[in-house]
Amino acid sequence: MSLSSLASVSIIRCPTYEGKMLASGLRKAIDLLGCLEQFVRPQQKVLVKVNHLSPSSAAERGIVTHPAFVEQVLIILKESGVSRIRVGDDLGLSSADGFSVSGLRQVCERLGVELLNFQQTGFSKVYIPQGKVLKETHLAKALMEADVVVNLPKFKTHSLTIFTGSVKNIYGFLPHGLRVSYHARFREEVQFHTLLADLFSVVRPSLNIMDAVVGMEGDGPANGDTRTIGLILASADAVALDRVALAVAGIDPEQVLYLRDAGERGLGVFQIESIKILGERLSDVQIKDFKASRVSLGIIRKWMPGFLFQAICRQLEARPKVIAAACRGCRMCEEVCPTGAIRVSSGLAWISGKQCIACMCCHEACRFAAIRPYRKLSGRLLSWGIQRVRHQMRRILNR
Ligand code: SF4
Numbered sequence: 093m094s095l096s097s098l099a100s101v102s103i104i105r106c107p108t109y110e111g112k113m114l115a116s117g118l119r120k121a122i123d124l125l126g127c128l129e130q131f132v133r134p135q136q137k138v139l140v141k142v143n144h145l146s147p148s149s150a151a152e153r154g155i156v157t158h159p160a161f162v163e164q165v166l167i168i169l170k171e172s173g174v175s176r177i178r179v180g181d182d183l184g185l186s187s188a189d190g191f192s193v194s195g196l197r198q199v200c201e202r203l204g205v206e207l208l209n210f211q212q213t214g215f216s217k218v219y220i221p222q223g224k225v226l227k228e229t230h231l232a233k234a235l236m237e238a239d240v241v242v243n244l245p246k247f248k249t250h251s252l253t254i255f256t257g258s259v260k261n262i263y264g265f266l267p268h269g270l271r272v273s274y275h276a277r278f279r280e281e282v283q284f285h286t287l288l289a290d291l292f293s294v295v296r297p298s299l300n301i302m303d304a305v306v307g308m309e310g311d312g313p314a315n316g317d318t319r320t321i322g323l324i325l326a327s328a329d330a331v332a333l334d335r336v337a338l339a340v341a342g343i344d345p346e347q348v349l350y351l352r353d354a355g356e357r358g359l360g361v362f363q364i365e366s367i368k369i370l371g372e373r374l375s376d377v378q379i380k381d382f383k384a385s386r387v388s389l390g391i392i393r394k395w396m397p398g399f400l401f402q403a404i405c406r407q408l409e410a411r412p413k414v415i416a417a418a419c420r421g422c423r424m425c426e427e428v429c430p431t432g433a434i435r436v437s438s439g440l441a442w443i444s445g446k447q448c449i450a451c452m453c454c455h456e457a458c459r460f461a462a463i464r465p466y467r468k469l470s471g472r473l474l475s476w477g478i479q480r481v482r483h484q485m486r487r488i489l490n491r
Pocket residue numbers: 414418419420421422423424425426436440441457458459460461462463
């Protein structure tokens with residue numbers, strides 16, 4: 093594939109999630125880039141990575157890639173002859189099934205496509221040869237099993253990383269516990285952005301199609317306001333796609349350090365002059381009054397002493413706890429644990445806190461409810477307090 097085709101981004105107008113309109117918009121967005129077979133061949137195993145944050149939320153809240161959007165992409169893939177398709181994301185702990193709440197489960201069932209919560213299918217150790225701050229990590233096994241990734245990010249602001257699009261969506265391949273602990277370990281803003289670029293160096297989707305029909309402005313990725321953007325953006329180059337999305341939103345790209353870093357490493361095209369825009373003209377779709385995030389976690393991280401920030405993250409982390417009375421010693425947890433943190437001896441499971449990355453695969457695997465997620469009382473109180481503070485800050489800023 094030539095460099096010029098890698099740096100092409102298509103922009104198509106699509107004002108609603110109505111099926112026919114979406115289908116036609118998505119086809120146009122892909123066709124402008126060439127043809128689907130250029131990115132995904134029929135015999136390949138395809139993993140469709142959605143952006144599906146936990147806790148659960150209805151699709152209308154603009155937090156997750158809209159299931160109607162995913163549905164039309166799946167139909168296009170199937171009609172082009174791709175039969176081995178899986179859809180997935182890593183959903184954290186929640187009483188409700190997040191996939192059902194958003195409607196994604198119903199879509200996948202209707203189309204006969206396998207839907208995965210990476211927490212249930214497990215993680216594998218991966219080395220990052222080009223890593224600057226991260227030399228190894230754990231990524232979803234489903235990713236290793238796929239030939240290609242079709243990335244379906246959502247157009248949203250992010251209180252920590254300014255914007256979350258195609259490149260940031262890769263972070264969802266990590267287990268939830270590890271994601272939390274990286275926030276503590278890579279506390280400096282620059283470090284965290286470098287970490288995202290490190291991850292992107294080993295996970296490169298073949299095709300990225302952004303759900304920018306309804307996006308999120310303000311305090312994204314979960315507490316902002318929905319905003320009709322009315323667009324579908326597509327590209328084989330995730331960096332170029334995100335760079336164009338920033339231009340649509342009017343966000344200063346120099347603030348989005350991980351994107352610039354990825355561009356400087358040659359992982360994609362960051363300079364807007366080097367990106368070929370197809371379909372709508374950029375100047376016709378730019379939003380003049382798009383609201384960036386006002387509650388910047390980056391500022392809080394910078395201002396707060398390191399030890400305090402790390403202590404807070406540790407409190408917020410949910411860890412697995414063995415309920416001895418329920419454990420049958422079946423070793424299922426031992427088998428699924430990606431880090432070897434669990435040992436079963438004398439019929440009882442035991443977890444090494446040092447080795448545990450809090451991915452919660454053991455919790456999912458245990459058929460006897462003998463492993464439960466556990467957050468200390470201080471963590472539960474802290475979580476409640478943070479929500480209150482954020483709520484108050486938004487009220488003040490909205491006055
Ligand atoms: S899977 Fe559950 S019951 Fe089996 S050993 Fe592990 S904790 Fe015990």
